[in-house]
Amino acid sequence: MYLHWLLLVLASVGWVSNAENCSFADYSSAYKNIFEHLGLDKNNILMPDIRPLYWSHTTDVYVDLYVTSIIDVNEKDQSITTQVKMITFQLNGLFWWFEDFCGIQTIAVKKDMLWTPDILIKESIKTEFGTKQSPYVQLNFWGMSVSVDILALTTACKMDLYRFPFDTQICNITLHSAVYTKEELTINPFSNNKSLSQESKELFQAQGEWELLSIDISDYTSNFLWNSQDLLIYQITIKRRPLLYVMNIILPVFVFLVLDVMSFFIDASGTEKLSFKVTLLLSVSVLLLILNDTLPSTSDKLPLIGIYCSAIFSLIGISILETILVNLLKAKGAEKRSVETTAAITGQDNVEDLQSPPDSVRDQDGMQRSLCWTRVARIIDVTFLVLYIITVIVFLSVLKRTWFP
Numbered sequence: 001m002y003l004h005w006l007l008l009v010l011a012s013v014g015w016v017s018n019a020e021n022c023s024f025a026d027y028s029s030a031y032k033n034i035f036e037h038l039g040l041d042k043n044n045i046l047m048p049d050i051r052p053l054y055w056s057h058t059t060d061v062y063v064d065l066y067v068t069s070i071i072d073v074n075e076k077d078q079s080i081t082t083q084v085k086m087i088t089f090q091l092n093g094l095f096w097w098f099e100d101f102c103g104i105q106t107i108a109v110k111k112d113m114l115w116t117p118d119i120l121i122k123e124s125i126k127t128e129f130g131t132k133q134s135p136y137v138q139l140n141f142w143g144m145s146v147s148v149d150i151l152a153l154t155t156a157c158k159m160d161l162y163r164f165p166f167d168t169q170i171c172n173i174t175l176h177s178a179v180y181t182k183e184e185l186t187i188n189p190f191s192n193n194k195s196l197s198q199e200s201k202e203l204f205q206a207q208g209e210w211e212l213l214s215i216d217i218s219d220y221t222s223n224f225l226w227n228s229q230d231l232l233i234y235q236i237t238i239k240r241r242p243l244l245y246v247m248n249i250i251l252p253v254f255v256f257l258v259l260d261v262m263s264f265f266i267d268a269s270g271t272e273k274l275s276f277k278v279t280l281l282l283s284v285s286v287l288l289l290i291l292n293d294t295l296p297s298t299s300d301k302l303p304l305i306g307i308y309c310s311a312i313f314s315l316i317g318i319s320i321l322e323t324i325l326v327n328l329l330k331a332k333g334a335e336k337r338s339v340e341t342t343a344a345i346t347g348q349d350n351v352e353d354l355q356s357p358p359d360s361v362r363d364q365d366g367m368q369r370s371l372c373w374t375r376v377a378r379i380i381d382v383t384f385l386v387l388y389i390i391t392v393i394v395f396l397s398v399l400k401r402t403w404f405p
Contacts, residue, residue: 022102030102037101038094040113051184052092052115058183061117062089062190063175065234066199067215069206071152073159073169073238075295080157080171082236083130085203086149089190090117098141108136114145117185122174122231123155161295163403164303165245168213173234174220180229182221187232189217209244213237249287249305256280257312257392260319264385274327277320284313304403311395315388322384329377 022030035041051059069083092114098105114137121127130150137147157171177185191199197214204212216235221228260280266273288309295303 027102027104030104031107034096034101034104034107037096040094040109050115051180052090059090059117059180059185060188061119061185062188063087063119063232064190064196065173065175065215066196066203067212067236068150068200068203070208070210070212070238071206073157073210075159075161075164078157078159079125079154080169080238081152081154083205084151084153084173086151087190088117088119088147088149089144091143092139092145093143094139094145095143096141105141107139109139109145110135111137111147114139116145116147117187118178118180119175119187120178121153121155122176123157123172124153125156126154128152161303162301164295164305165240165242166403168237168239171236171238173236175232175234176222176229182228182230186230188219189232193217209241210238211241213239245305249291250308253284253287253309253312256284257315260316261385261389261392263319264381264388274320274323277316277323281313281316281320284309284316288313304399308399315392319384319388322380326377326381329373329380332373 032041053059064085064087066085066087067082068085071081071083073080094114112135116137128151130152133149134147137145139145153173155171155173157169159167159169161167175187177187189196193214193216196217197212200215201212214237216237218233218235220231220233222231260277263273263276263280266276291306291309295306
């Protein structure tokens with residue numbers, strides 16, 4: 001907190017620089033004199049190795065972490081790859097009065113000439129420099145060194161895919177020291193949550209599948225045996241843009257469901273209705289295979305989109321069984337009618353006219369049995385259609401309330 005006020009005061013004072021009174025030779029000489037004044041011209045091997053102590057025995061390190069791009073989110077591996085801009089500030093006790101050195105307020109110093117904090121990332125799987133690593137740090141006249149690194153981080157992130165693709169993920173980037181305890185080194189945020197989130201959104205380069213919502217900062221102390229370490233946690237909240245999955249999975253499956261409902265009005269006298277329903281079932285199974293390649297197999301609970309596709313797959317499968325049953329009943333009725341008609345015609349050729357009335361009665365009885373099978377098939381078909389539509393409406397309503405709470 002004190003560092004913020006110090007920077008504000010130094011930036012607002014507005015000293016008059018003597019650079020205008022210095023020639024080029026004087027400026028070059030002053031730049032060299034600063035290194036001599038700070039002892040950086042000597043091969044002092046202790047300077048980069050010894051932790052600087054200033055004001056207290058605890059070294060305060062200030063960090064800003066800006067997320068500039070979300071490169072990849074791997075749901076199966078439960079990892080996220082981001083590009084971040086990491087700015088590190090620390091006081092090192094190297095001062096000079098810039099008025100005595102032609103108004104030079106900052107100099108570039110090689111990193112191996114100064115002590116730098118050993119800040120590690122707890123969740124890191126792979127860390128690379130996004131650009132060529134700069135070998136220099138900026139050293140200011142009031143004794144602060146500033147280093148800027150562009151890093152490509154692949155970090156572990158436990159993801160909740162229950163509401164995929166309308167999900168929001170929170171991934172942590174935890175900074176800590178490898179060897180220094182909290183009494184020796186503290187890692188503090190330089191900016192607050194609001195300014196850090198706003199600046200990250202302005203620096204955000206890639207507008208891909210994920211949208212950066214916010215970055216929250218929290219402190220935590222880790223206790224292990226007799227040592228306690230200071231941890232700085234950046235909680236990165238990202239939200240998936242679901243349009244691609246809606247157009248490629250959710251909407252096609254819903255259209256297949258609507259087509260299955262409308263297929264009940266197709267004439268069931270032929271095989272077209274059954275073939276149509278089987279085609280719908282195969283189409284949904286293809287989308288389930290695509291979904292299986294996207295979602296991780298180690299998910300704690302089945303995502304709602306999996307329930308959505310599986311339920312529609314099951315409904316279409318049940319409707320196919322109902323179609324087979326109805327076709328069987330109608331075929332049985334048609335077979336009865338054909339047998340009775342054949343028997344009636346045969347009887348009319350071989351018997352006398354006195355036997356006609358009984359044949360006519362037998363023909364009517366066979367016709368009634370045939371109509372009975374057809375009537376049962378129609379009742380089953382209509383009843384199943386009503387129950388099917390009610391089931392679909394209830395299922396989609398419950399799913400909507402769960403998917404969009």
